[in-house]
Amino acid sequence: MIRIGLIGAGFIGRNHFNQYEKLGQRAKVVALCDKEPQRRAGDWSGVGGNIADAQGTKRDLGDTKQYAEWRDLLADPAVQMVDICVPTYLHPEISIAALDAGKHVLCEKPMALSVEECDKVLRAAVKAKGRFMIAQCIRFWPECVYLKQAIDDRRFGKLKALSLRRQASTPTYSLNNWILDPKLSGGAILDLHVHDTDWALHLLGTPQTITAQICEREGSPDRVHSLWYYRPDLVVQIEGFWDMPPAFGFNMGFTARFEKAAVMFELSSGKPLTVFKEDGSTETPAMGPNDGYYNEIDYFLGCIERGAGPTISTPGESREAVRMALLEKESAKSGQTVRV
Ligand SMILES: NC(=O)c1ccc[n+]([C@@H]2O[C@H](COP(=O)([O-])OP(=O)(O)OC[C@H]3O[C@@H](n4cnc5c(N)ncnc54)[C@H](O)[C@@H]3O)[C@@H](O)[C@H]2O)c1
Known part of the structure; x- marks a missing residue:
C-alpha cells in the first residue's frame, strides 16, 4: 500500500483523490493539504473544472490528516508519495522540496513555466531516491x-x-x-x-x-x-x-x-x-x-512498486513539452x- 500526500484539493486534486479511491488496493491518501480550510476538510462544493467529475463534492476523509502548509505534509514520515495538484507557478518549488525530502513525486503538468525551472527540477530528480513523473494524462x-x-x-x-x-x-x-x-x-x-x-x-x-x-x-x-x-x-x-x-x-x-x-x-x-x-x-x-487520469496514476504506482522510473512519460520529455x-x-x- 503506497501512502499518498495530496497537495491541492481543487479541480484536479479532487480528480486524483477519486482515482486513489478506485486504486484503493494499492494506494491510500493519508494526508491532504490545501490552504483553504474547507477544501482540505473534503468540502469540494465550490470546486469547478472543464471536465465533468461525477463523484460527490463533500467527502468524508476519515483518518486522512489535514495540512494547511505543504512543508508540514512533506515532513510527515507517513507520506511516501506526494501528488502535487496546486497552481503551476508552485510546481518547481514543491517538486524539488518533495524530492529532496525523499518522497516519490507525481506533479501535475506543466513541469514549470520556464525551461530553466524545469532544469532545476530535473537536477533534483536525478539525485533523488524517489521516483518522479509529470502527470501528462494524454x-x-x-x-x-x-x-x-x-x-x-x-x-x-x-x-x-x-x-x-x-x-x-x-x-x-x-x-x-x-x-x-x-x-x-x-x-x-x-x-x-x-x-x-x-x-x-x-x-x-x-x-x-x-x-x-x-x-x-x-x-x-x-x-x-x-x-x-x-x-x-x-x-x-x-x-x-x-x-x-x-x-x-x-x-x-x-x-x-x-x-x-x-x-x-x-x-x-x-x-x-x-x-x-x-x-x-x-x-x-x-x-x-479507464481514462487517462486513472491510467497515469495506475502507471506511476506501478513504477514505484517495480522500483523503476517512468518510461512512458519521462521528466526529460515533460521538460521538452x-x-x-x-x-x-x-x-x-x-x-x-x-x-x-
Ligand atoms: N491534467 C489535466 O487535465 C489538468 C486539468 C486541470 C488542471 N491541471 C493542472 O493542475 C494544477 C491545478 O489546477 P486546478 O485546475 O486543480 O486549480 P484549482 O484552482 O482548482 O485548485 C488548486 C488548489 O490548490 C490550492 N493551493 C493553492 N496554493 C496552495 C498552497 N500554497 N498550498 C496548498 N494549497 C494551495 C488551492 O487552494 C486550490 O484548492 C495546474 O497546474 C493545472 O495546470 C491539469
Whole structure:
C-alpha cells in the first residue's frame, strides 16, 4: 500500500483523490493539504473544472490528516508519495522540496513555466531516491494510446497528416482565477496546449522547425495555432485555445490521415474513435475502460512498486513539452519559423 500526500484539493486534486479511491488496493491518501480550510476538510462544493467529475463534492476523509502548509505534509514520515495538484507557478518549488525530502513525486503538468525551472527540477530528480513523473494524462488516454500504436505499428501505412486540437471556453473555475494570470499559469499555451506539445513529441519525436501564431487577451496567450515540420510528406498542425464563449465547454480531438485510412476522435461529439477505411467502411475499435487520469496514476504506482522510473512519460520529455510551447511563443513573437 503506497501512502499518498495530496497537495491541492481543487479541480484536479479532487480528480486524483477519486482515482486513489478506485486504486484503493494499492494506494491510500493519508494526508491532504490545501490552504483553504474547507477544501482540505473534503468540502469540494465550490470546486469547478472543464471536465465533468461525477463523484460527490463533500467527502468524508476519515483518518486522512489535514495540512494547511505543504512543508508540514512533506515532513510527515507517513507520506511516501506526494501528488502535487496546486497552481503551476508552485510546481518547481514543491517538486524539488518533495524530492529532496525523499518522497516519490507525481506533479501535475506543466513541469514549470520556464525551461530553466524545469532544469532545476530535473537536477533534483536525478539525485533523488524517489521516483518522479509529470502527470501528462494524454499519453495515457485510451484513444491517444490507440493512435500512438497505429503510428508505431503502421497498421494503416505511413502517417501523412495529423491535426491535434484542444478547445475550451474561457476558464472561470480556478480559485481566484489564477489560471488567467499568465505569470501563474503561462496562459492557454502552457496550461492547455502543453498537453498537445507533449503528445506530439510522444507520437512523432522532436520536429525540425515550428511555426506558430498566437492570440493574446490582456497579455495572456489564449489561442495558439502551430505547424510542426518533420519531413516533406507529413503535415502536423496543433491548435489550442480557451477563448470560446461559455456554452462551448471543452473539446479535445484529433484527425490522423494515414496512407490507408483516417482515424478521428472528437470528445465533445460523444462519438467513439472511428477508423475510416478506403473501401468505404468504418470501424470503432474498443477502448480500455479507464481514462487517462486513472491510467497515469495506475502507471506511476506501478513504477514505484517495480522500483523503476517512468518510461512512458519521462521528466526529460515533460521538460521538452514546455520547451516546445515556449518555442511556439518565440515563433509567434518574431513572426518567423524557429529551428528546434
Ligand atoms: N491534467 C489535466 O487535465 C489538468 C486539468 C486541470 C488542471 N491541471 C493542472 O493542475 C494544477 C491545478 O489546477 P486546478 O485546475 O486543480 O486549480 P484549482 O484552482 O482548482 O485548485 C488548486 C488548489 O490548490 C490550492 N493551493 C493553492 N496554493 C496552495 C498552497 N500554497 N498550498 C496548498 N494549497 C494551495 C488551492 O487552494 C486550490 O484548492 C495546474 O497546474 C493545472 O495546470 C491539469
